[in-house]
Amino acid sequence: MRQEPMWSPDHPDPALGAALWAALSPRNDTAAFVTRVLDRAESAGVGTWRAVLGRWSRVAIAAAAVLAFVGGYLAGRARDAGTSFDAAWVTSATGSEAAVQLLATHRAPDPSALFASMLAN
Amino acid sequence: MSALPDRDRSGQARLDEPALVASALAGDREALGTLVEWYAGSVRRVTRAILGNVDDAEDAAQDGVLAALVKLDRYDPSRPFGPWLLRIVANAAIDRRRRRTVREAGVLGDDVAAKGPLPDVETERLALGDRLRAALDELPEHYRVAVVLFDVEGYSHAEIAEILGMAPGTVRSAVFHARRRLRALLDDLKEDR
Numbered sequence: 001m002r003q004e005p006m007w008s009p010d011h012p013d014p015a016l017g018a019a020l021w022a023a024l025s026p027r028n029d030t031a032a033f034v035t036r037v038l039d040r041a042e043s044a045g046v047g048t049w050r051a052v053l054g055r056w057s058r059v060a061i062a063a064a065a066v067l068a069f070v071g072g073y074l075a076g077r078a079r080d081a082g083t084s085f086d087a088a089w090v091t092s093a094t095g096s097e098a099a100v101q102l103l104a105t106h107r108a109p110d111p112s113a114l115f116a117s118m119l120a121n
Numbered sequence: 122m123s124a125l126p127d128r129d130r131s132g133q134a135r136l137d138e139p140a141l142v143a144s145a146l147a148g149d150r151e152a153l154g155t156l157v158e159w160y161a162g163s164v165r166r167v168t169r170a171i172l173g174n175v176d177d178a179e180d181a182a183q184d185g186v187l188a189a190l191v192k193l194d195r196y197d198p199s200r201p202f203g204p205w206l207l208r209i210v211a212n213a214a215i216d217r218r219r220r221r222t223v224r225e226a227g228v229l230g231d232d233v234a235a236k237g238p239l240p241d242v243e244t245e246r247l248a249l250g251d252r253l254r255a256a257l258d259e260l261p262e263h264y265r266v267a268v269v270l271f272d273v274e275g276y277s278h279a280e281i282a283e284i285l286g287m288a289p290g291t292v293r294s295a296v297f298h299a300r301r302r303l304r305a306l307l308d309d310l311k312e313d314r
Contacts, residue, residue: 012272013304020170020268020273024169026175041153
């Protein structure tokens, strides 16, 4: 009586695998295949200094964009800090809170603040 | 004979693959060559299983590997390289097969029907490899690739599912049906001897 081989759907079947391997494996010319692929890869610029540089330049552009954003944010905050110093100076020099709104702000003066300032003086 | 000369039977990827990919990306041609050499066998068997024709399979293997190398910087080194590469290669081969089918449908016509099946005598003379390839060619495309990736290349159902973009259960079923048909052929051949 012929004994059936034990095989599991979860494990490769060695007999079938070996038969398929023999049927599908190309003749022994791996080196030629590798050479052909590498030549084509080189023509396509894979692994060349241009490709490496191109990849780094993409990283550099992204890093520069992030730096510009962070730098802009910090510069904005520094300018706000400068404004509060000016406000303190204006208050002490003029003795008027309303003058701060006229002199120590980057926004256009509020008309009501301007009117209050005129009344105060 | 080892069924897997260039890959561990357990399906484990080589540990130094990420380093090799990094070197290849940095322009190391030798690392690139080693990477291609490691997977040349698997890649060529898979394209042969999909396309049947040796020349088409060879072209598809080269095109597929080249496509993968061009986008090597998109490979995630925390994942195994083999499934990533084979997915690109299998897609290249499937695309080529579809283009060929469309082309042949336009060129061939009555000629195919006139040729008919091979006579039994001729079929008997075919070697085991030819008969296996012919049997493979009769199987649906995903059966062919699934059984080759599982039984020849040693990938798991989950890895094959990733390569073919289908559910692991579908892969399991494809391997089961493909095996059943191919085993029947192998058993017939054994009994004939």
